Amino acid sequence: MKRAATWLVSILLAVSTLGATAQGAFAYTGHVWSNSDAFKSTCLGFNDTYPQSMYSLAQSQLALLGYLPSGALGASFTRSAFLNSVFYDYAVYAHTHGDNYWAASGSPNVDSGILQDPGVGMCNSSSRDMIRSSSIKAATMGTPYNLVVMSTCKLGASNSTMPGAFQIEKTKSSTQRKFYLGYAYTTYDSSAYRFERAFWSYLNGDPNHSRTVYQAFTYAQSIGGYASPDSANPFQANWWGNPNYNGTPG
């Protein structure tokens, strides 16, 4: 009797383990990365609260959309972690400093980049912490991506090379399941956060993926009220991809 019970427990545990493994392996992973250490008191004298807020929002909303969220807030957002995991991702979200830098080949070629988290007690250094779009593109090995959100400055500008890193062409008429969102100019965190709250609220506001990502973008754009640093940098979000894609993973 004891032997039979032991067998039963073993089989149940094995099935349970297999189920958990299969669930993790077949899930559509969405990594959410947020640089927080560069915006803490050790660097700025105060703790910027937006990295945490942005991270939590994206984590919860990607999960609602059907992705298995992973990623890091803070020191585990490293270049190697990002590049080692991006191949497996179907969605990628990053909140950090971003810009369109000159490529190694020089002007006028651009190689957009984002900064990894510098680590606890450290501040960012562009030369040390940059994750270039060319590096990301190499790490993706040509795999397609469903949803990419670059919650940074300028990576929604027309000269950004970041969409291409994820095989998202800068067109608005793709028929594949892909959507890239970024901001065109220098952007206040409060405005990005307002936009993203409206974006996610609309996208996940109806069940069963009945709304498209483009509609969510348009809704977020419609509500207005976005502060901007100056008239040369109006708040403007931009997108590329498929206007009919509803955010379904896979």
Place this chain on the structure above:
Amino acid sequence: MKSRKSVSATRPLLAAAAIVLGLAISSGSLTAASSPLSVGPDQVGVDSARVVGPVQNEEVITADDNPEVFARADKARDAFGFPVGVKKVGRHVHDGFLNSNYDEVSEVGSKGQPLALTQFDGSGRLTAAVRFDIAAPPAVRITGDAAMKTAQRGLTASGLTVIGQARTDSNVADGGWEVHWDRTAEGLAVRGDETRVHLWADGRIQTVAKVEHQLAPAPARRLSQPDARNVVARQLDQWSGKGGVRYTVADMDLEWVGPNAAFDASKLNTAPASYRLAWVVNVKPTGEAADYIQLITLYVDAGDGTVIGGDVVE
């Protein structure tokens, strides 16, 4: 580049390999296998069932019970030239994302798709309107001046009034125009408050927003600019002492602002407060932080001289 089909097959193959690995481990030690998607012990793996975010609560409203809401929606839809659906869906929403309440009427197409929507606040004022179709690039783009006049006509037809000079910006996303009237009160800007119309390049209106926050009474005695600068200097000295960063004041102006939790996590999740008159001070870091922080903005209450929030350009 590999074809989409061939590269799409790669990730499931790796997933299948993970199952085999999981089986091998489970048959041996009955220890759960690590997913190959994990890249480090510190990473946050999140069980989607446990992720809690903001929510929207809504209740359906009908034209029979709320005829005035639906009448306003029809008026706005026609004023802006929005498409007419085969049916309308109304709802009253508590929006936990943006801490707001509104009535919303959607025009719905024959396949159930949303064509357009309008939103109204508790007093029946239009706050947002949007059409969801996508415009093909036109052969000829209207001018900014024509966009401004079209926006003005649409607003007038909808019953919205605007005061002052409009500003017009080109829109990078679709080549259209952003026409906006920024709100002022007592001659001072109200930060973020505006009436904004987005037009496609062909001149049709796609979105309209009216953002207007409640203002607290202006302080009886207004903090002078030198006194505000002293407050900021003390704050920056304090920050520099903690972070070793130096800041220089770029400019400062009086504005109406919404207090926020930008520099104080204890104020996160507090209910939105009325806008207050404040000195809005832009400061720029020097040294290492200048590499990745372009601007920090502080709000110094023009009444009591406290820092009530601000903003960051990362």
